[in-house]
Amino acid sequence: MKSLSEKGVRRILMAVAFSAISALLLITLFIINEGVPFIFKYGVGNFLFSSDWHPQQMKFGIFPMITASLWVTFGAMLLGAPLGVAVALFLSEYVPRPIMRIIKPTIELLAAIPSVVYGFIGVIVLAPLIRNYLGGPGLSLLSGSIILGIMILPTVISISIDSILAVPQSYREGSLALGATTWQTINMVTVKASKSGIIASIILGLGRAIGETMAVIMVAGNSVNMPHSALDSVRTLTANIALEMSYATGLHRQALFATGVVLFVGIIILNSIASIALRKRMVKG
Amino acid sequence: MTTEKNKIEISGLDLYYGKFHALQSVSMPVQKNLITALIGPSGCGKSTLLRCLNRMNDLISGVKVTGKVLLDQSDIYSPTFEVTELRKRVGMVFQRPNPFPLSIYDNVVYGLKVAGMNNRKKMEEIAEKSLMGAWLWDNVKDKLHHSALELPLDQQQRLCVARLLAIEPEVILMDEPCSALDPIATMKIEELMLELKKNYTIVIVTHNMQQAARVSDFTGYMLLGKMIEFNVTKDIFTRPKEKLTEEYISGKYG
Structure with a gap:
């Protein structure tokens, strides 16, 4: 029974x-x-x-979108990666543990904010600022990068902190006992010992930034152009699919699926690199 | 016990972990170029006392220290005493070998780099000398750039000693340095200590009484945060003055 x-x-x-x-x-x-x-x-x-994207004339070149996706992501990393790693180091090495244990889940909660809300803030606050102070349409590559840079912070911070906390306390003690300062200890031992985890956190953030759609549609402007400056309006691969899928038919529809394949392959490659880096950390202990 | 030979002088030292009174009015001299051992049952405060000597207890939140620890007559707890400077003069070997996840060479020169040295040739010379001083050179001379974590435990511990020798401290603190090692490796570390005491002042915490009897010149017996008896090692083990010491030595306690 x-x-x-x-x-x-x-x-x-x-x-x-x-x-x-x-x-x-x-x-x-x-x-x-x-x-x-x-x-x-x-x-x-x-x-x-090819830079020709004119679905009505059966021209399907996605080079401007690939370029835009890469630039927006690059910009997001430029902002989000150093900021995220710095926050992680500060929280794990300088802030008392009990306080860190409150702040970390709070930051992780930021990942739960729907991306449409990030996009909304970008449209209402960020785009006008850029339009007024830097020029251009405001909805641009730059605003996309900034919003995405903020959106990947929870991923980068949380995984970086986990890998920094996994560094045995005995390494820090050994370093301090040799007369090293806190910063020397972080710079010469802690970061080296948690390097692969920090890299993995950045790559996972990268994957998130490339794949993000809603916020980017709202703030990046969406014109199919090769961007010439950070203030130009751009359309990313994800935005391209989301914007046109509802009315696309025939070849056009297939072209959008093909765009998806390009994204899919890119993100799979990034995530595999991240998981290899993380596994390396596990083996090292 | 003349004062001028005292490398370190602890007087009236109290330490609190929050409300817990972990060290109670401890006084003890540490003489130059001799080995001073601290013994006592687990939790008696011997490791805590050792960690006061290079202020590693500063790392624990909620620790309060009062009293004096004089290193060459200057108070290491005075606000003007630079703690990084102190730790360069008073080095520490930990209970579990803790080489950094770097190459053997980078481990040995770590303290030099921290102190701002960047002369490669000089660092290589010092690395060789330090590894020889820790009796490790022959084991590692062909693999200086391999990871230190590949070494067997006892060689890791000797690497931690070499790492200290590189910065030429005046005092070496050892916190149960052999508790993770087998008897043969333990014997080697003990021999090394006897060799090192020619140039260094050593304070060792051990819960192995035979070890204290074998290597040390002076021994302090601690119990529940108090220094019960401090004397020449031979006297502590053959004719202790205190009844509590005698009970511990003879195995009636702990």
Whole structure:
């Protein structure tokens, strides 16, 4: 009797697990199936490196979008990575542990704010500031970068803190006992010992920044242009899919799926690098 | 026990962890170029006392220290005494070997880099000398740039000694340096200590009474935060003055 219910539970869990996994697999297969044939039909070079995006005239070059995505992400990293790592070092090495244990979950909560809210703040506060003080339309590559830079902070801070706290206290004691100052200890031992975790946190932040859609649509302006300055309006890969998918048909629709494939591959590569870096940390102990 | 030979002089030292009175009016001299051992049951405050000597207790929040610790007649707890300077003069070897996750070479020259040295040739010379001083040179001379964490535990501990020798401290504090090591490795560290005392003043905390008897010149027996008896090691172990000491030595306690 008992073994029968054991078996039953096992079967049910197995069915649920398989349906979840197969849903993921199906989505992946669907995107690849819709997108990859188009890429080869249209030509890999034409698709990736042409600047002509005129769906009505059957021109599908996504180079401006790739450029925009890379620049927006690069800008976000330029802001978010140093800021996030600095906050993580400050919270884990200078702030008393009990206070850090309150602040860290609070920062992690920032990750729960819907991206549309970040976008909203960007439109209402950031874009007018940029328009008034720096010029341009305000909704621009720069505002996209700043909003994304802020959005990735919780990821960078939280994972960096975890890896810094995993550094054994004995390393810090050993360093201080040799006459090192707190900053020398951080710079020469703590950061080196937690390097792979910090790198992983930045890469995961990078993945989040590339994949972010809603906030970017709201603040980046969305014109399909090769950006010439940080104040230009740009459209990222994600924004391109989200903006046009609702009315696209035929080749146009396939081109959008192909855009998804490009994003998909990029993010998979980044996440694999991150998980390899994290695993290296585990092995090192 | 003439005063001029006292490298360190502890007098009326009290330490509180929050409300807990961990050291109670402890006084003790540490003589130059001799080995002073602190013994006593777990939790008696011997490690805490040791950590007062290079102010490692500063790292723990809620610690309050009163009383005096004089190093060459100047009070290390006075506000004008630079704590990083103190730790360069009073080095420490920890209970568990704690080499940094860097190469063997980078471990040895760490203290030099911290002190601002960047002369590569000089650092290499000092590294070799320090590793020889810690009897480790022959084991590691062909793999100086391998990770220090690859070494066996006893060699890691000797690397931690070498790391100290590089910055030429005046006093070496050892906090149960052999508790993670097997008997043969322990013997080697003890021999090393006897060699080191020619040039350094050593204070060792141990819960191994035989170890204290073998290597030390002076021994202090501590119990519940108090220094019960401090005397020449031979006297402590052969004719203790205090009944409490005798009970501990003879194994009736702890």
